[in-house]
Amino acid sequence: MIRIRTYLLCLSVVCLSWVRGVEAEQLPQYAPQDHLGVATCASGVCHGSVRAREATAVSQNEYVIWSRRDRHRAAYNTLLTDQSKSIAKNLGLKNAHEADMCLDCHADNVAVENRGERFQIDDGVGCEACHGGSETYISTHVDDAATHASNIEDGLYPSDDPRARAKLCLSCHLGTSEKMANHNIMGAGHPRISFELDTFNWLQPAHYNLDEDYRAEKWAGSSLELWTIGQVEAARQTLGLIKDRLNNASLFPELALFDCHACHHSMSDQRWAAGGSSLPPGSVRLNDANFVMLFSIANVVDQNLEQALRQSLAKLHKVVNKGQNIDAAISQFQQRLDELDVKITNGSIKNHADALVKVIIEKSGRSKMLDYGSAEQALMAVDMLLSSTGMRQDYAAWLDKAYDTLSDENAFDSGRFTRVMRSFKG
Numbered sequence: 001m002i003r004i005r006t007y008l009l010c011l012s013v014v015c016l017s018w019v020r021g022v023e024a025e026q027l028p029q030y031a032p033q034d035h036l037g038v039a040t041c042a043s044g045v046c047h048g049s050v051r052a053r054e055a056t057a058v059s060q061n062e063y064v065i066w067s068r069r070d071r072h073r074a075a076y077n078t079l080l081t082d083q084s085k086s087i088a089k090n091l092g093l094k095n096a097h098e099a100d101m102c103l104d105c106h107a108d109n110v111a112v113e114n115r116g117e118r119f120q121i122d123d124g125v126g127c128e129a130c131h132g133g134s135e136t137y138i139s140t141h142v143d144d145a146a147t148h149a150s151n152i153e154d155g156l157y158p159s160d161d162p163r164a165r166a167k168l169c170l171s172c173h174l175g176t177s178e179k180m181a182n183h184n185i186m187g188a189g190h191p192r193i194s195f196e197l198d199t200f201n202w203l204q205p206a207h208y209n210l211d212e213d214y215r216a217e218k219w220a221g222s223s224l225e226l227w228t229i230g231q232v233e234a235a236r237q238t239l240g241l242i243k244d245r246l247n248n249a250s251l252f253p254e255l256a257l258f259d260c261h262a263c264h265h266s267m268s269d270q271r272w273a274a275g276g277s278s279l280p281p282g283s284v285r286l287n288d289a290n291f292v293m294l295f296s297i298a299n300v301v302d303q304n305l306e307q308a309l310r311q312s313l314a315k316l317h318k319v320v321n322k323g324q325n326i327d328a329a330i331s332q333f334q335q336r337l338d339e340l341d342v343k344i345t346n347g348s349i350k351n352h353a354d355a356l357v358k359v360i361i362e363k364s365g366r367s368k369m370l371d372y373g374s375a376e377q378a379l380m381a382v383d384m385l386l387s388s389t390g391m392r393q394d395y396a397a398w399l400d401k402a403y404d405t406l407s408d409e410n411a412f413d414s415g416r417f418t419r420v421m422r423s424f425k426g
C-alpha cells in the first residue's frame with residue numbers, strides 16, 4: 001500500500017513538475033534581457049518583407065502583418081484617444097500614455113534600463129512584448145544552425161508552447177499580481193476585458209504558417225487542445241489573483257474579481273431568488289466565468305473530478321463571503337486543477353469533441369446562475385467545437401441567434417440565453 005502510494009506520489013510530482021515547467025519562464029516584460037525595439041526586427045531582409053517568402057523557414061512578413069492588421073500595434077495609440085484621456089482624468093493621472101498603470105498592458109513597458117537604442121514605447125505591444133527581449137538571441141537566431149530549441153535557450157519566449165502562450169496572453173488579457181484592469185480602472189471607464197485562448201488566437205491575425213516545417217519544430221496541436229489548456233491556465237491565474245488581491249485586501253477586496261452584475265443591477269431584479277444561489281441573500285458572488293468550463297472538461301475525462309471541482313468552487317464562494325480560510329480553499333482548488341491538468345496533457349481530449357459540445361450545451365441550457373461572462377465562455381467554446389469538427393456552417397444561423405443574446409452586456413437576459421441553448425438541435 002505504502003509503496004503504491006509513494007509511487008503515485010512520485011508519479012504525480014513528476015507529472016506536475018512537467019505540467020508546471022513553464023512557470024519557470026519569465027514573462028518578457030520582467031525577464032533580464034534588453035528589448036532592442038521593433039525597428040530591429042522590421043528590416044526588409046528580416047521580418048519586414050512585404051510578401052511572404054517561400055524559401056525561408058519563416059515567411060519574414062511578420063512585421064507587415066503586425067503593423068497593418070494587428071490591434072497590438074495600436075495599443076499605445078489607444079492611450080491617446082479621448083476615451084483614455086477621460087479614464088486618466090477620472091483616475092487623477094497626468095495622462096494615460098505616460099502612466100505605468102496603462103503602459104504595462106498597452107505597450108512593451110520594460111524597465112528603462114532594459115530599453116535598447118532603437119526601442120520606442122509608442123510601438124505599442126511590439127514583437128519583444130511577446131517574443132522576449134532580443135538582446136541575447138538577435139545575432140544567433142539567424143545562424144543556419146539555429147533551431148527553435150536553441151533560440152529558446154538563448155532567451156526567445158516559448159510562445160508556441162500552449163501553456164507559456166496562455167500565461168503570456170493572460171498577463172494582459174486577465175491580469176497578474178503586478179498589473180490588472182482593476183475596479184478603479186473599470187470605474188473610470190475602461191471596457192470590460194474577456195479572453196479565451198483559442199478564439200483570441202484566431203482573432204489576432206496570424207503571422208505564422210502552421211505548415212509542415214512549423215509542425216516539425218513547434219507545438220501545433222488542435223484548437224480543442226489549445227482551448228482546454230487556455231481554460232486550465234485562466235482558472236489557475238484567476239485563483240492566483242484571488243489569493244493575491246482578495247486575501248491580502250485592506251478594507252475592500254478587489255471588486256473586479258466579483259461578478260460585475262452581482263452589484264450592478266436594479267434593486268427590483270430578484271436575481272438571488274431566481275438564481276438558486278447557495279449563498280445567503282445579499283452576498284456578492286465571485287466572478288467564476290473562468291471556472292465554469294472546467295466542469296465540462298472534467299465531465300468528459302473524469303466525472304468524480306468534476307464533482308470535486310464543483311465542491312471546491314462552492315467552498316471558495318462560501319469562504320470568500322465569510323472572509324475565512326480562503327488560502328486553504330484556494331490550495332484545495334489548485335490541487336484539483338492540477339489533477340485535471342495531468343489528465344488533459346496526453347492530448348486525449350481530442351477524442352471527446354462530440355461529448356464536450358453536448359455537455360456544454362446541456363449544462364448551459366439548464367444553468368440558473370449563468371452570468372454574462374460564463375455565457376460568453378460557453379458560447380465561444382461551442383463555436384470552437386463546431387468549427388473544429390467542421391460543422392460550423394450548418395449551425396451558422398443558430399450561432400448568430402446565440403451571439404445576439406450577448407450583444408449588450410447591460411441588457412443580458414440569462415433566460416433568453418438558456419432558451420437559445422436548449423433550441424440547439426443535433
Ligand code: HEC
Pocket residue numbers: 071072074075076078104105106107108125129130165168169170171172173200201203204
Ligand atoms: C503586453 C500586453 C499584451 C499581451 C502580452 C497580449 N495582448 Fe492582446 N491586446 C493587448 C491590448 C492592450 C489590446 C487592446 C489594443 C487596443 O485596442 O488598444 C489587445 C488586443 C488583442 C486582440 C484584439 C481584441 C479585439 O477586441 O479586437 C486580440 C485578438 C488579442 N489581443 C490577442 C492576444 C493573444 C492571442 C495574445 C497572446 C499570444 C495576446 N493578445 C497578448 C495587450 C496584450
Ligand code: HEC
Pocket residue numbers: 078079081083084085087088091096099101102103104105106171172173174175179180181185190191192193194
Ligand atoms: C491588465 C491589462 C490592462 C491594463 C492595466 C489597462 N488596459 Fe486598457 N485594455 C486592455 C485590453 C486587453 C484591452 C482590449 C479588450 C478587448 O477588446 O478584449 C483594452 C482596451 C482598452 C481601451 C479600448 C480600446 C478600443 O479599441 O476600444 C481603452 C480606451 C483602454 N484600454 C485604455 C486604458 C487606459 C487609459 C489604461 C490605464 C488607466 C488601461 N487601458 C489599462 C488591457 C489593459
Ligand code: HEC
Pocket residue numbers: 038041047057058059062063064066067072125126127128129130131158159160161165207208209214218
Ligand atoms: C501578441 C503577441 C505577439 C506579438 C506582438 C508578436 N508575435 Fe510573433 N508570434 C506570436 C505567436 C503566438 C506566434 C505563434 C507561436 C510561435 O510560433 O512561437 C508567433 C510566431 C512568430 C514567428 C514564427 C513564425 C513561424 O512561421 O514559425 C515569428 C518569426 C514572429 N512571430 C515574429 C514576430 C515579429 C517580427 C513581431 C513584431 C513585428 C511579432 N512576432 C509580434 C505572438 C506575437
Ligand code: HEC
Pocket residue numbers: 183186187188189192255256257258259260261262263264284
Ligand atoms: C461589490 C460590488 C461591486 C462589484 C462586484 C463591481 N462593482 Fe462596479 N461599482 C461598485 C460601486 C459601489 C461603485 C460606485 C458607484 C457609485 O458611485 O454610484 C461602482 C462603480 C462602477 C463604475 C462607475 C459607474 C459610476 O456610476 O460611476 C463602473 C463602470 C463599474 N463599477 C464597473 C464594474 C465592472 C466592469 C465590474 C466587474 C468587473 C464591477 N464594476 C464590479 C460596486 C461593484
